Amino acid sequence: MNAGKIYFEDVDLGDEVGPVERIVTDEQVIEFTQVWGREEGPTRFTSPEKARSEGLPEAIVPGAMNIAIMSQLITAWSPTVRLRKLDVVFRSPVLHNRPLTLRGMITDKGVVDGDPQIECDVTMENEEGTPNVIGKAVVSLPVRE
């Protein structure tokens, strides 16, 4: 995590957020499905055979897990920022054990109902640079005293 404090005045349109690198392991998906309550037998998320029987190339990462990982572009950025909204579209399945890169770019900045906010375009890409998940994040930042 970036330990530095970031304030509203520090950022501008076109600034990049991240990148953050992640790999989702088989073990992480199993742990997630346990807390998620979806551990009844093999699923497309935990079994390559089951995934292939559904026309998928391999076991995939659950969507709820992908959106949690995507949010880390913001939660890993600075302790001073707050994720307000994350709006995503799932473009292609995310596979286990592959490098993923999260990137963001600030596309808007302003004060909304008294809250200093930025908007970021966000993406999760696989190692070929293909976007798996794309979206937009709304983030609050404090102003300097």
Added chain:
Amino acid sequence: MTAEDTEIKFNRSLLGVDHEIGSYAVTREMIVKFAHSTGETNPLYLDDDAGRSSEYGSIIAPPTFCNMFVSGVTRPDIELEFGDVSLFAGQAIECVGAVRPGDTLFARTKLKDVYAKTGRSGKMVFQVWETSFANQDGDDVARVQESFVRRSRRPR
């Protein structure tokens, strides 16, 4: 609403009507496992000491935590008379308040919108559901909006 939207046949009495879908007891173990399994590194979600010294007084759940409850939701059939292929189109989560260990979350869902779009492959009908989570004090903590698209196998 466009003329195309008014032609969509579905059970319009469901629009905007809240359906209670259950309650969820949140434990410290759930929060830490959720954070750990998703590779979260922010100590606010993992470390009790960091949580105690934060403005929240304890660890809190990562911002998309409530989203994991949404996929198990059973929704009413809107009796849509269009298409034969359904796809998940997208999701948005709005983080309104903190979720703490010991909270009980109460969830409600409602049909927010049904609308049509026509693209290169023909007409598509989108249905948008919004699921809201409030804690035991009645404070809203999260809203999750999900969009599903229905289309025909052959363009109309």
